[in-house]
Amino acid sequence: MDQTPRTLPRFSATFDPGTLSEIRRAAATGIYDIRGGGAKRKLPHFDDLLFVGASISRYPLEGYREKCGTDVLLGTRFAKKPIALKIPVTIAGMSFGALSGPAKEALGRGATAMGTSTTTGDGGMTAEERGHSNLLVYQVLPSRYGMNPDDLRKADAIEIVIGQGAKPGGGGMLLGQKISPRVAAMRTLPEGIDQRSACRHPDWTGPDDLEIKIEELREITDWEKPIYVKVGASRPYYDTALAVKSGADVVVLDGMQGGTAATQDVFIEHVGLPILSAIRPAVKALQELGLHRKVQLIVSGGIRSGADVAKALALGADAVAIGTAALVALGGNDPALEDDYAKLGTTAGAYDDWHEGRDPAGITTQDPLLAARLDPVAAGRRLANYLSVLTLEAQTIARACGKSHVHNLEPEDLVALTVEAAAMAGLPLAGTDWIPGGARY
Amino acid sequence: MREFDLAAEPVRALNAALHALPPDTNETHWRVANPQGKHAIAVGLDAPIEIQIDGHAGYYCGGMNKSATITVAGNAGVGVAENMMSGSVRIKGDASQSAGATGQGGLLVIEGNASARCGISMKGIDIVVKGNIGPMSAFMAQAGNLVVFGDAGEALGDSLYEARLFVRGKVASLGADCIEKPMAAEDRAALNAVLTRAGLEDVAPDEFKFYGSARTLYHFHVDNAGRY
Ligand SMILES: Cc1cc2nc3c(=O)[nH]c(=O)nc-3n(C[C@H](O)[C@H](O)[C@H](O)COP(=O)(O)O)c2cc1C
Numbered sequence: 130m131d132q133t134p135r136t137l138p139r140f141s142a143t144f145d146p147g148t149l150s151e152i153r154r155a156a157a158t159g160i161y162d163i164r165g166g167g168a169k170r171k172l173p174h175f176d177d178l179l180f181v182g183a184s185i186s187r188y189p190l191e192g193y194r195e196k197c198g199t200d201v202l203l204g205t206r207f208a209k210k211p212i213a214l215k216i217p218v219t220i221a222g223m224s225f226g227a228l229s230g231p232a233k234e235a236l237g238r239g240a241t242a243m244g245t246s247t248t249t250g251d252g253g254m255t256a257e258e259r260g261h262s263n264l265l266v267y268q269v270l271p272s273r274y275g276m277n278p279d280d281l282r283k284a285d286a287i288e289i290v291i292g293q294g295a296k297p298g299g300g301g302m303l304l305g306q307k308i309s310p311r312v313a314a315m316r317t318l319p320e321g322i323d324q325r326s327a328c329r330h331p332d333w334t335g336p337d338d339l340e341i342k343i344e345e346l347r348e349i350t351d352w353e354k355p356i357y358v359k360v361g362a363s364r365p366y367y368d369t370a371l372a373v374k375s376g377a378d379v380v381v382l383d384g385m386q387g388g389t390a391a392t393q394d395v396f397i398e399h400v401g402l403p404i405l406s407a408i409r410p411a412v413k414a415l416q417e418l419g420l421h422r423k424v425q426l427i428v429s430g431g432i433r434s435g436a437d438v439a440k441a442l443a444l445g446a447d448a449v450a451i452g453t454a455a456l457v458a459l460g461g462n463d464p465a466l467e468d469d470y471a472k473l474g475t476t477a478g479a480y481d482d483w484h485e486g487r488d489p490a491g492i493t494t495q496d497p498l499l500a501a502r503l504d505p506v507a508a509g510r511r512l513a514n515y516l517s518v519l520t521l522e523a524q525t526i527a528r529a530c531g532k533s534h535v536h537n538l539e540p541e542d543l544v545a546l547t548v549e550a551a552a553m554a555g556l557p558l559a560g561t562d563w564i565p566g567g568a569r570y
Numbered sequence: 571m572r573e574f575d576l577a578a579e580p581v582r583a584l585n586a587a588l589h590a591l592p593p594d595t596n597e598t599h600w601r602v603a604n605p606q607g608k609h610a611i612a613v614g615l616d617a618p619i620e621i622q623i624d625g626h627a628g629y630y631c632g633g634m635n636k637s638a639t640i641t642v643a644g645n646a647g648v649g650v651a652e653n654m655m656s657g658s659v660r661i662k663g664d665a666s667q668s669a670g671a672t673g674q675g676g677l678l679v680i681e682g683n684a685s686a687r688c689g690i691s692m693k694g695i696d697i698v699v700k701g702n703i704g705p706m707s708a709f710m711a712q713a714g715n716l717v718v719f720g721d722a723g724e725a726l727g728d729s730l731y732e733a734r735l736f737v738r739g740k741v742a743s744l745g746a747d748c749i750e751k752p753m754a755a756e757d758r759a760a761l762n763a764v765l766t767r768a769g770l771e772d773v774a775p776d777e778f779k780f781y782g783s784a785r786t787l788y789h790f791h792v793d794n795a796g797r798y
Contacts, residue, residue, distance in 0.1 A: 273672040278634040317693040317712045322788040331690040332649035332668040341609050345630040348585045349614030
């Protein structure tokens with residue numbers, strides 16, 4: 130037999146096995162890949178930043194004794210009734226439809242236990258989520274599914290959704306498997322069809338119109354409720370300035386790691402900015418308008434830990450929002466369900482076919498049997514625990530930096546580990562005084 | 571009859587007074603003078619009252635209306651009666667873009683013309699336009715009836731769901747998945763009911779052509795790729 134040495138079989142870095150499988154899938158089906166979740170590729174993120182802590186030049190606070198505030202007041206600009214959160218972490222908008230009834234209930238229970246808010250989504254408000262959420266933000270989306278002035282008045286705040294980090298410029302999608310009779314009725318759509326929701330609002334186009342739209346919503350609700358404007362990270366400096374010009378009380382900025390219930394994979398992975406690169410431009414816009422901390426900034430997209438929370442706040446945000454991490458805390462993608470995931474041709478931690486509605490954890494489904502698997506009380510408790518850890522961790526870091534409130538964290542507390550992160554976040558590369566990148570805006 | 575002068579008091583005062591009315595109020599007749607194209611006039615109402623606005627209204631007049639009967643004796647700006655739930659809004663003049671957008675119920679009558687995107691994303695509202703409507707009207711319209719006495723602009727009913735569109739004049743072009751259909755008995759009954767509610771019984775249903783969804787875009791399919 131031939132003894133000639135041979136090279137090992139070698140995969141291409143460009144045409145890697147994942148890429149090849151996608152080419153085959155595309156060739157077989159003729160339709161783009163749709164999935165849930167956020168960008169899965171490795172991106173510059175909060176992991177690329179470090180807090181420098183305190184020593185001689187800065188004085189720390191005692192870890193367990195000295196007070197470190199975490200409260201946030203949202204909507205102080207125009208609303209008669211601003212929202213007071215106990216922690217700087219909110220639950221992002223996720224629709225009933227994308228999520229099961231028990232999942233929405235669990236989000237409400239967990240958030241309420243910790244003194245924070247939840248948010249409706251592309252599908253209207255359910256009585257269950259209003260009942261279980263002490264503070265509920267009501268989304269006004271392009272689709273206006275289930276939009277209703279009574280719910281608007283029942284809400285604690287209103288969030289006008291212009292875009293999401295996972296798909297800035299894209300509309301919603303809910304495939305037929307999840308359009309159950311109840312979801313269909315809430316959205317005024319036939320059961321079982323693939324629903325594409327609009328990407329543009331139906332009754333306003335530019336910032337001048339948005340300003341009038343906000344005025345209308347304020348008039349309808351007698352100027353009581355804070356009005357948020359949510360944008361995907363796209364042109365954060367200009368979008369923040371325009372949201373403020375339009376009269377927003379709060380700007381919500383969502384980066385490309387941010388989850389979605391169902392979107393084309395190509396959109397998730399290739400459109401929009403990582404949140405790390407979007408916070409400073411947004412804060413700059415607020416500062417230039419003299420409104421930093423007066424118009425509050427909520428950021429989201431890949432927030433996982435108290436370190437991420439602290440870093441986002443140090444870059445200038447007032448609070449963060451979480452979607453994916455909250456679903457994991459409820460019990461999503463749990464290795465305990467590995468057998469079920471294997472039956473779906475995937476594995477715990479990688480499951481992202483949320484649009485198919487077969488989630489064995491009972492979270493991203495409308496199947497009553499699967500949904501019944503999620504115990505909303507226990508799941509709500511897990512979410513409360515997780516929120517508590519995020520808060521304790523952020524406080525730990527803030528105290529180490531000598532801050533008596535998490536909002537006192539500042540860019541000077543941070544350095545970057547990579548040149549990319551330094552340029553994107555406008556921070557010095559660790560060990561240097563070098564902030565790469567040109568003038569910002 | 572309560573008179574309200576928007577030259578003397580702000581829109582905020584008008585809406586606050588209207589919102590304070592209990593459902594069984596006996597202040598059921600209101601007249602608003604000098605609207606001067608102001609925005610958000612009589613929005614978010616929730617009482618069975620009648621309001622006459624004597625002049626032109628700006629954006630979102632009658633927005634999210636429930637129960638009230640609103641008449642604009644003039645033209646109306648963008649998004650008149652947007653997301654109306656019930657009651658009725660009547661515009662004696664012309665309406666700008668997105669008239670009746672996302673309306674869930676109630677009746678909107680526009681005696682003049684309506685601009686682009688009339689009835690966009692409508693969800694159960696009935697809209698009657700005695701003149702013409704602009705392009706992209708009834709885009710993604712989900713439910714309800716749009717009745718047009720005149721002509722319709724380009725891309726009528728693009729990505730239509732289950733709303734019914736009746737047009738008496740010419741249609742410049744149909745949008746994706748919108749087709750002309752034979753008017754079945756139930757469609758004719760729906761048209762008749764809308765005309766009756768609008769007090770426009772002197773026109774025969776047979777003069778209208780009926781358009782609805784071809785329902786070919788209801789499921790993602792490779793053979794429809796060119797139309798998405
Ligand atoms: C299942 C799911 C459904 C969502 N639905 C909506 C929605 O209806 N409206 C919206 O503005 N954002 C929606 N989002 C995006 C979230 O509000 C949020 O921007 C994002 O999840 C934050 O990023 P993270 O998931 O990395 O925490 C959804 C996200 C998920 C995971």
